[in-house]
Amino acid sequence: DIVMTQTPLSSPVTLGQPASISCRSSQSLVHSDGNTYLSWLQQRPGQPPRLLIYKISNRFSGVPDRFTGSGAGTDFTLKISRVEAEDVGVYYCMQATQFPYTFGQGTKLEIK
């Protein structure tokens, strides 16, 4: 199975400041079709997960442009340019390149 490792696991951030989460996969996420199926999801307290980014850097409908995904191969990053109060929650990277799909452990974003 592909292991997804996120850092940090907890990120206290000041409102208006940037935040960054890293995700590393145990093997390349490049699919045989040439796509890299790496996504980022946000889970606010008491809510189901919500897709933010798919295929490394594509923002899903309705996602603010302060969220940016980047990376390639085995190393990926989610950046929030200016953290807002509504961004509090847990962020997960996940791969859907190979079965079983796997998720990172989650990174808890909280306001200082």
Place this chain on the structure above:
Amino acid sequence: EVQLVESGGGLVQPGGSLRLSCAASGFTFSNYWMSWVRQAPGKGLEWVANIKRDGSEKNYVDSVKGLFTISRDNAKNSLYLQMNSLRAEDTAVYYCVRDFGSGWSFGMYWGQGTLVTVSS
């Protein structure tokens, strides 16, 4: 508007069975793979299983192989998860998730989840 509504969760004794359902609407259900993802209390996300558009291919995480069965009824726009020989570690919120299809990626739509509690 895409909607995924899970049902069928509840309290079950160890060794028991439960069948989860997911009613889909707002999209052409038969064009998409569908998945189940679970989340144990206070824990992270775990993908459980998925099923191809026509039901001809099914994939499972190792921990549920031979115990859980995913199925679908495209005429009813419904997804199911039959869970047998349940164990305490199967206690979780189970989410129905729209998977790949029509050029779109996994995870664009999630249900609100249904809680399964395995306890005596």
